[in-house]
Amino acid sequence: METTQVVIAGAGPTGLMLTAELRLAGIDVVLLDALPARSGESRAGGVHARTMELFDQRGLLDRMIERGRPIQAGHFAGIKLDCSDFPTRFPYTLAIVQAEIERELDAHAATLGVPVRWGSPVRGIRPDADGIEVQVGDSAGSRIRCEYLVGCDGGRSTVRKLAGISFDGTESTMQGMLADVELADPPAGPVFSVRRGPGDYSALNFQPGWYRLLVQRHDRVIDRAAEPTFEDFRESFREVAGTDFGMHSPRWVSQYGDAARQADRYRVGRVLLAGDAAHIHYPAGGQGLNTGVQDAVNLGWKLAAVVRGEAPALLLDTYESERHPVAARVLQNTRAQTALARPGAHSDALRETFTGLVEIDEVRQRLGLMITGLDIRYELAGDHPLIGRRVPDAELSTTRVHQLLVSGKPILLSLNGSEPPAIATGWTERLDCVAADAVTRQWTIPGAGDIRVPATVLIRPDGHVAWATDVQTDTGLEVALTTWLGPAAVPGPAELSAACRTSRG
Ligand SMILES: Cc1cc2nc3c(=O)[nH]c(=O)nc-3n(C[C@H](O)[C@H](O)[C@H](O)COP(=O)(O)OP(=O)(O)OC[C@H]3O[C@@H](n4cnc5c(N)ncnc54)[C@H](O)[C@@H]3O)c2cc1C
Known part of the structure; x- marks a missing residue:
């Protein structure tokens, strides 16, 4: 029987992005899809700022920009939301059809050694204490043994049904x-x-x-x-x-239709769900593909750390606790958009009221940052205002912050001459330690305003801040490193700055 570390069911944008994330972390992956070949259907029509940032962090965005068309505004139920002043390198919607995104991600997965296996539907699973046996095709088909199975197999997910995960919500009305x-x-x-x-x-x-x-x-x-x-x-x-x-x-x-449903759990033992398999909703505001790609980037590095044996399986629970509320919010805002989109005098009056409200800057910002995903803040431990938020793509003297993330590794970034805390020595194998100079004194954070550039910041591979300090201290860093990277490999303090990459001008 064939064996691998992770089987991914479904080669839509979510499965493709997850494949790329796992391969970046050195994990063996088999990517299966039920279709005989790529259909070329256009499907989704655009990506938002946060997803562009994630593609950019992995060096995947440039070719997509070449194939797409920037549109200055997003919308809420067709009501224009100007995003041009949002603090991101990409303050616009990139109009690009899903087929083009999939073409890029297909090629990327193939270069990472994981071409899609077409005509390979997952039909059954047999989990045990150490892994899962995945049945591909009918009884005459093949079986693959893996440590984890991720269902990225769309709204009608077979994996979700096989795992007995319920998918409750509201029926279509249109x-x-x-x-x-x-x-x-x-x-x-x-x-x-x-x-x-x-x-x-x-x-x-x-x-x-x-x-x-x-x-x-x-x-x-x-x-x-x-x-x-x-x-x-x-x-x-x-x-x-x-x-x-x-x-x-x-x-x-x-x-x-506009059915809105969400999986009540994103993980049952060694089976996980991501993308449309975990949440479906009306495509208003163009958030489905975006949410799926973001699920994949949240899950990939965590699953890799667990499969490598560095972190306990408990780390995977943070995937659900972080991503479930994000999709629940998407379901809620798309239901609101359906209500605004209905014809008739009552909806017309509601739209008119809403259109007036969106002219208020704070309302426009609140809605726009939600649709673009720029305001997502995970509830992580710690007081610093950056913790849980996405790190901004700030200019450094010789590079920019998001470019540091191209390796898919966590980053311990020490700025403006601060010393990397020695406590991090035990994690140097799993961490990129970088010393750099910031070009500005403040970073502008969506939804939080201007924040003083920190002395040291621990950035997770998905670009969210796990720990930050404005002064020379290591308080809370050991806990953050253990939580996100697993227990230290080498105990005891040593000269960390020697292991640090300097990126100073
Ligand atoms: C009209 C329309 C417009 C949209 N516009 C936008 C937009 O502008 N922006 C946006 O973000 N989103 C948009 N969406 C939503 C977007 O298309 C989906 O959210 C997105 O495709 C989800 O990606 P996924 O990879 O999770 O699932 P899918 O793209 O559905 O991929 C699932 C894959 O799993 C495969 N599969 C199914 N069963 C099995 C099995 N048993 N074994 C193996 N493989 C299996 C399928 O063949 C498929 O390839 C739009 C949707 C529609 C309908």
């Missing part, structure tokens, strides 16, 4: 349909959305000559048993938009 088509009579702009009649319609010109058209109706409810045809789509689009833009040559037609 129907959305989308198609990738060519247009004989295209609209003027490359991307737009219009509210009309029983719903709304939108268009995204994602490749020369190709459009992703979308129509949403609140006078119908999705029927999952009936796959829509191109004619169904065209008729529905015409009814709402009053035109079909001469659509023809469909590459793909699909439908979705």
Whole structure:
């Protein structure tokens, strides 16, 4: 029987990103997908600032930017949210279809030695004390033995069902349909959305000559048993938009609803869930793919530390305690967006009120930082205002902070001449210790304002701050290192600065 350390079911954006994170940490991975091959369906239409930062931290963003188109604003139920003043290197939405993101991540996974195994559906699992046996395909198929199985297999996740994890929430109340088509009579702009009649319609010109058209109706409810045809789509689009833009040559037609459901647990023993397998919701605000990629980056380094035997399995519980509330918030805001998107005088009045509220800077910031994921703060121990937040991509004299994260290792960053605390010596094998000079005296943190540049900061591989201090001290550092990296390998103080990489100008 084939053996590996981790099996990932599902090669969507979540499974691909998790594969990359685990390989970066040296873990053996098998990546399975039920489909016979990549479908090329456009699906998601964009990524937000925090996800761009995560791709950038791993050196994956540049090619995506080449293939996408920056859009200065995000939106909440179609109400514009200007993000151009947000404190990030990427204060915009990158309009790029999911198929392009998957193409980049497919190529990346292949270079890391893990090409997707297509036509390989996970059908059964047999967990025991030391691992799991994964059944691939029918009884004549193969079996793989692994230490952990991660279900990244989408909203109808087989892994979730096999693990007995419930998926409660609210039913769909509407129907959305989308198609990738060519247009004989295209609209003027490359991307737009219009509210009309029983719903709304939108268009995204994602490749020369190709459009992703979308129509949403609140006078119908999705029927999952009936796959829509191109004619169904065209008729529905015409009814709402009053035109079909001469659509023809469909590459793909699909439908979705606004059901909002979340797995009650993200881990049962050696089985974990991530991405749509753990949470589904209305695609308003474009948050699904983003949340899945962020799940993967939160989980990857933790799972790697456990598989390597450095950290206890308990570390995996922080994946659920950190990521479950994030997705719960997404479900809540997408339900609110469905309510705002409904047709009729009551929703019109609500939208008008809301549009006025969004003009208040604080409201715009609150909503925009939530949709972009820039305000996510995990509840970690410690008083420093940076703890739990994502570290900003601040300029250092010879590099920038997010570039330090390209290795996927935690960083102990000592700034402006402060000494790295000697207590960290026991973790030098698992840690990048960097001494650098900050270019500015303050860092601007989304939702927290300007914060004095710390003396020393411990940054997790997902870019969140685990520990920070403004003075020369090691108070709390040992606990933070043990919590996130596992117990020290070599006890006792030594000259840590010798192991430190200097990045001073
Ligand atoms: C119209 C629309 C617009 C959207 N726009 C956006 C947007 O702008 N931004 C955004 O962030 N999100 C958006 N989304 C949501 C986004 O598409 C999903 O959240 C995203 O695809 C989730 O990625 P995933 O990898 O978790 O799951 P998926 O992409 O669903 O991938 C799951 C994979 O698992 C495979 N699989 C299934 N069963 C098995 C099995 N038993 N064994 C092995 N493999 C299996 C499937 O074949 C599939 O490849 C949109 C969705 C829709 C419908």
